[in-house]
Amino acid sequence: MAAKLEIDNPQAMIDVIDALEQVASESVLRQAAVAAARVIWAEVKLRAPVDLGIYEGKWGPHPPGFLRENILLAYDRDFSVAGLRASYLVTWSKEAFYGRFLEFGTSKMAARPFLRPAYEAKKGEAAQKFSEVIESKVEELTRVQ
Secondary structure (H helix, E strand, C coil): CCCCCCCCCHHHHHHHHHHHHHHCCHHHHHHHHHHHHHHHHHHHHHHCCCCCCCEEECCEEECCCHHHHCEEEEECCCCCECCCECCEEEEECHHHCCHHHHHHCCCCCCCCCCHHHHHHHHHHHHHHHHHHHHHHHHHHHHCCC
């Protein structure tokens, strides 16, 4: 069965196709990835353990909450592929190096994980945020002028 398709305004269709190409751009992909990563970053900051003592470190005193204040969200060039995948890391700064001891434990100290539980708790919400950003960009770019 044949169907007939008639386009009254071909330029509008071309504009919509061009807009959809922009949605698939690296800029939009990165915006969506950052929005999703921020959800996990916020949860990691909430779950990071806080010691009540002051630690005197190589770079000076570490006040209570130092690890929490030094949780970072960083773009990962090694695992990102331009136009295909934007990878972001939630980690701690080099001054808060002891985060790894808390997360994984040592031979004399049990692990007190906070990164993995934060990820597991918020991965669904992060995926939803990613989708929301993509959908809003689709609406924004395909809106009829």
